[in-house]
Amino acid sequence: AQTVTQSQPEMSVQEAETVTLSCTYDTSENNYYLFWYKQPPSRQMILVIRQEAYKQQNATENRFSVNFQKAAKSFSLKISDSQLGDTAMYFCAFMFQGAQKLVFGQGTRLTINP
Amino acid sequence: DVKVTQSSRYLVKRTGEKVFLECVQDMDHENMFWYRQDPGLGLRLIYFSYDVKMKEKGDIPEGYSVSREKKERFSLILESASTNQTSMYLCASSARQGGITEAFFGQGTRLTVV
Numbered sequence A: 001a002q003t004v005t006q007s008q009p010e011m012s013v014q015e016a017e018t019v020t021l022s023c024t025y026d027t028s029e030n031n032y033y034l035f036w037y038k039q040p041p042s043r044q045m046i047l048v049i050r051q052e053a054y055k056q057q058n059a060t061e062n063r064f065s066v067n068f069q070k071a072a073k074s075f076s077l078k079i080s081d082s083q084l085g086d087t088a089m090y091f092c093a094f095m096f097q098g099a100q101k102l103v104f105g106q107g108t109r110l111t112i113n114p
Numbered sequence B: 001d002v003k004v005t006q007s008s009r010y011l012v013k014r015t016g017e018k019v020f021l022e023c024v025q026d027m028d029h030e031n032m033f034w035y036r037q038d039p040g041l042g043l044r045l046i047y048f049s050y051d052v053k054m055k056e057k058g059d060i061p062e063g064y065s066v067s068r069e070k071k072e073r074f075s076l077i078l079e080s081a082s083t084n085q086t087s088m089y090l091c092a093s094s095a096r097q098g099g100i101t102e103a104f105f106g107q108g109t110r111l112t113v114v
Helices: none
Strands: A003-005 A010-014 A019-021 A024-026 A032-039 A046-052 A064-069 A074-079 A088-096 A108-113 B004-006 B010-013 B019-025 B031-038 B042-049 B064-070 B073-078 B087-094 B109-113
Touching: A003 A088, A010 A019, A019 A108, A024 A074, A032 A064, A032 A074, A046 A064, A046 A074, A074 A088, B004 B087, B010 B019, B019 B031, B019 B087, B019 B109, B031 B064, B031 B073, B042 B064, B042 B073, B073 B087
Parallel strands: A010 A108, B010 B109
Antiparallel strands: A003 A024, A019 A074, A032 A046, A032 A088, A064 A074, A088 A108, B004 B019, B019 B073, B031 B042, B031 B087, B064 B073, B087 B109
16 A cells, blocks of 8 residues: 655745755655645645656756655755745645555645744 | 535534535536545545436445435435544546546635534
């Protein structure tokens, strides 16, 4: 079975700093997808970024980027120039190809301080 | 604007009651999911459905059942609510396709069983 582990329950940084959230996963599959979702206080889950395992290039979406290390089964999220609106729970998620369902990590509560 | 709508944001029920949580999506998605979110445990899959009248158990189906009579609606049923079912419940939907697919979430129902 696939498992996803986020080892940082909480993190806190100052506005404009860069922060990295960690995620590791365990799978014997070779073809899969990885995601980072954000859940602000409104509770609305929002997709931040996604990565196909067969792509070696790390995904980037504006201030958000990932460091995907397939051999190490690591998928960290870097937020540059953090903003107050980045305050949220962040969930790492895994989906193997053809499965359609997501497996989530425990979440990291990120607070951006003014 | 894509939308997944859950019928209630907050719900308080008594132990032993039969509880219905309703979810409707307007994106013509084949797949629908029910997750439970608890602090420190992340999101755990209860049930999912990949077509009308089809359902599959997720990781924690005990104490729950589901119904999908129409493509746009997926209901979660607690046959006899218990206090350990006090939690946040999230509904999601996604399109069934071979490649990477994004899941869209509702705003969650915070259920308290007293």
